[in-house]
Amino acid sequence: MSSERVSVELCKGINGLDKVVLREVRGSSAEVYLYGGQVTSWKNDHGEELLFVSNKAIFKPPKAIRGGIPICFPQFASHGSLEQHGFARNRFWTIDNDPPPFPTNSSNKAFVDLILRPSEEDMKIWPHSYEFRLRVTLGSGGDLMLTSRIRNTNTDGKSFSFTFAYHTYFSVSDISEVRVEGLETLDYLDNLKEKQRFTEQGDAITFEFEVDKIYLSTPTKIAILDHEKKRTFVLRKDGLPDAVVWNPWDRKAKAMADFGDDEYKHMLCVEAAAVEKPITLKPGEEWRGRQELSAVPSSYCSGQLDPQRVLLGS
Numbered sequence: 001m002s003s004e005r006v007s008v009e010l011c012k013g014i015n016g017l018d019k020v021v022l023r024e025v026r027g028s029s030a031e032v033y034l035y036g037g038q039v040t041s042w043k044n045d046h047g048e049e050l051l052f053v054s055n056k057a058i059f060k061p062p063k064a065i066r067g068g069i070p071i072c073f074p075q076f077a078s079h080g081s082l083e084q085h086g087f088a089r090n091r092f093w094t095i096d097n098d099p100p101p102f103p104t105n106s107s108n109k110a111f112v113d114l115i116l117r118p119s120e121e122d123m124k125i126w127p128h129s130y131e132f133r134l135r136v137t138l139g140s141g142g143d144l145m146l147t148s149r150i151r152n153t154n155t156d157g158k159s160f161s162f163t164f165a166y167h168t169y170f171s172v173s174d175i176s177e178v179r180v181e182g183l184e185t186l187d188y189l190d191n192l193k194e195k196q197r198f199t200e201q202g203d204a205i206t207f208e209f210e211v212d213k214i215y216l217s218t219p220t221k222i223a224i225l226d227h228e229k230k231r232t233f234v235l236r237k238d239g240l241p242d243a244v245v246w247n248p249w250d251r252k253a254k255a256m257a258d259f260g261d262d263e264y265k266h267m268l269c270v271e272a273a274a275v276e277k278p279i280t281l282k283p284g285e286e287w288r289g290r291q292e293l294s295a296v297p298s299s300y301c302s303g304q305l306d307p308q309r310v311l312l313g314s
C-alpha cells in the first residue's frame with residue numbers, strides 16, 4: 001500500500017482506535033478512523049489543519065466523533081425514523097483490500113478503501129443488505145477526495161432508499177469573516193423553521209447567527225472563503241445535488257456536550273448531500289457520490305478578480 005512517493009499507514013489513534021494515515025510526498029496528510037469511516041484530519045503541505053475537530057470530541061462508541069467528515073447514511077438528520085444522521089458514523093468499518101476497480105486513476109496517490117456491511121443488529125433497525133465502499137484519496141496537490149459506492153445486495157428482491165451527506169466540518173479563522181459562494185438565489189429548506197422552503201436572496205452567504213439550511217439542486221462547485229486566513233476551500237461534488245450549511249452558534253454550542261462553548265467561531269459545516277430526493281437502489285444497483293476538497297489562496301477564486309463583482313462592489 002505504499003511507495004517511495006506516498007505512504008499509507010495503519011496505526012492507533014485516540015483511545016486506541018484504529019486509524020489510517022495518508023501522506024503525500026509534498027507533506028500534506030489525512031487521517032481516517034475506522035470508527036465511522038471518518039476523516040478526522042486533513043493537513044496541507046505546511047502542516048496546517050484544514051478540518052475542524054472539537055477539543056471536546058469523544059472518540060468512543062457509540063458517540064460519533066464531533067468534527068472531520070462524518071458520513072451520514074442511510075439517513076440525513078431526522079429525515080426518517082432512524083437515529084439522527086443514520087448509523088454509518090458510529091459503526092466500525094473495515095479496510096477493503098480488494099475493492100472492485102475504480103474508473104479514476106489513483107496511482108501515485110495515497111488512498112485507502114474502507115467497507116461497511118450491515119451487522120445482524122443493523123438489519124433489525126434497517127432491514128437491508130448493502131455494501132458501502134468508501135475510498136479516501138489524498139491527491140498529489142494535497143486535495144482530499146472521498147468516493148462512496150453503495151450497492152444494494154438484497155436477495156429478497158427489495159429496493160431500498162436512503163439519504164446521505166458528507167458532513168464536512170471546515171476549520172475557519174473567524175466565522176464572521178467567512179462567506180460561502182455558489183448558493184446565492186437557490187431554494188433551501190430551513191431546519192430552524194420546520195423545514196419550510198425559502199429562496200436565498202442577495203449575494204454570497206455570511207454568518208451572524210445560527211444557520212441550518214439544506215440548499216437544493218446546488219451547483220457542483222461551492223467556495224468557502226476565509227478572509228482572515230486568505231484561504232478558500234473549494235468543494236466539488238458529484239451525485240450529491242444538495243448542500244447543507246450549518247453553524248450552531250452560541251446557544252446550541254453550549255447545549256452540545258462534545259463541543260466547546262466558543263468553538264462555533266472556528267468551524268463551518270458545508271455538506272455535500274442527497275436529502276430532498278432520496279436515492280433508491282434496486283437489488284444489484286450501485287450509487288456513487290463523490291466529494292473533492294481543495295484549499296487555495298483566496299485571491300485565486302474569491303471573486304475579487306471577477307469584473308462583474310468589482311463593479312457591483314462586493
Ligand SMILES: O=P(O)(O)OC[C@H]1O[C@H](O)[C@H](O)[C@@H](O)[C@@H]1O
Nearest residue numbers: 077084085191212244245246269
Ligand atoms: O449533533 P449532530 O447529530 O452531529 O448533528 C449536527 C447537525 O448536523 C446537520 O448539519 C444538521 O443539519 C443539523 O440540524 C445538526 O444539528
